[in-house]
Amino acid sequence: MSKHPIEQLLRPPVELAASFAYLFAAILAMSSPGVLLTVPSVAYVLALFCLVRFAQRTQIAVRLLKYQHYLLVLPKYEISSAQIPVSKTNLFLGIGFEWEAIHTQRHHDCKQPNRRHIIKRYKTSLYLRARAIEAFCKRHTAVYFLAWIIGREAWWNPVSPIPRVEGDTTIHAVGLWEQEENIEQPQSERVAHTFVVGTTRVGKTRLCETLVTQDIHNGDVVIVFDPKGDAELLIRMWSEAVRAGREHQFYMFHLGYPDISCRYNPVGSFGRITEPASRIASQLPGEGNSAAFREFAWRYVNVISRAGTELGKRLSYEFYLKYGADIDPLLSEYLSNIFTRNQAKHPHWRKHLRDIVESERKPDKSMSGRDRTAWAAVELYKHYGLFDDVAHALIKTFEYEKSFYDKLVASLFPLL
Structure with missing residues (x-):
């Protein structure tokens, strides 16, 4: 049947009628040779021939019935995670032909x-x-x-x-x-995109589990975005991380479960120091007159970012909210850091700073509401004739009237 170029696998199994006829003839030849008007030795040869033909025709009918049955039934295939082959060169996708x-x-x-x-x-x-x-x-x-x-x-x-x-x-x-065999893809080909399409409950998630399992055991970084929130997929990733001894590297991010979710800091990592300010300012309105206020907010956040980075602080929304509302402590700490770096030239800067704070000198009217220690640090910085571009930007911001600058960056605080 399969040797011919044109197959008829969806026809009725007409071979069954011939099979039953051959079987009946074989039984008749063996039980009653006289009915066939022949001697027993010839009848037995005839019966053997009928049995052979019965087996041949039955085999064809069985193939047809089996094929038509499996058109409606999916074959069952199970594999445990321990049986999934893990390789640095090939990626196992499943079995197929x-x-x-x-x-x-x-x-x-x-x-x-x-x-x-x-x-x-x-x-x-x-x-x-x-x-x-x-x-x-x-x-x-x-x-x-x-x-x-x-x-x-x-x-x-x-x-x-x-x-x-x-x-x-x-x-x-x-x-x-x-004959189905393992289907594998070279790991080197994964630099290209893979698009898996299918309706609900056809195995897309199971395929994802297979790929994730291999990547976890290969020691690769695996990032899974699951908009549906499939709990089985999450459990599979966690169990494979445990089995691979990498549970300490497993992180889950879910806004609905903050008690077990890892934290996400959108401004903590950057390539250039201007990126955190750009990320924050981009979320502010920029149409019409708001563009100027967004520009002021960008400069303000950028100054704080540069100072915090120089001091080794971790940038976060909480950091910007703390020093954005009151930049004086950040200025005092940054100028103290500069004085410390210039300890050789100005070994008594702490005493000089304390003298200015305790003196009866009064700051300008525009800085009357500022922290006195921060103001004293600025005065000492100018007296020493030091220069630092970050400190210069901080001082310029500090010397603005506080209420005036708060109005310029008022749209920033609700965001933070």
Whole structure:
């Protein structure tokens, strides 16, 4: 059957009639040679011939029935995470067969309207009547065995119940006689994108679990974005991290569960010092007159970022909120850091600073509301004739009237 270029796998198994005829003839030849008007030795040879033909025709019929049965049933395939092969060179995707033109032809045949009675068997009157009989037999103990026979999922049962599964079962069935083997992809090809498409419950998440499992055990960095929040996928990733001894590297980010979620700092990592200010200012309105206020906010945040980075502080929204509302402590700390770096030239800067703080000198009217220690540090900085671009920017900001600058950056604080 499979040796011919044109296959007829969706026809009725007409070979069964010939099989039964050959079987009946073999039985008749062995039991009653006289009926065939021949001697026993000839009858036995004839019976052997009929049995051989019976086996051949039955084999063809069984292949047809089995093929038509698997058009409606997905083959079962299970593999534990410990059995998934892990390799630095190849990525395991699953098992399958090489798709050729003959499989395309078989799949095309399954979609023809005249084959609807096979593919849509669960809509035929015979199938519906069999399900009704099965339900009736299950309610009565005396005929319960009939329910078991009618409800058996097997190729020899023409009315076997069809499992409701998602996806196209015919894709697997057209390769029923192919030898399935591991499907692998070279790890070097993963630099390109992979797009997996499928409807609900066809195995996309299971494929993701397979890929994630291998990457975790390979020691790679794995980042999974799951908009659906699949708990099974999360459990699989955690269990594989534990099995690989990498549970200390496992982080979950979920706004709905802050008690177990890791924290995300959107301004903590950057390549250039101007990036945190740009990220924050970009979230402020920039249309019309708001553009100028956003520019002031950017400069303000950038000054704080540069000072905090120089002091070795970790940048965060809380950091900006703390020093954005009151820049005086940051200025005092930064200038103290400069004085410390110039300790050789000005060894008594602490005493000089304390003298200015305790003196009766008064700051300018614009800085009357500022912290006196910060003001004294600025005066000492100018007296020493030091220069630092970050300190210069901080001092310029400090010397603005506080209420005036607060109005300029007022839109920043609700965001922080």
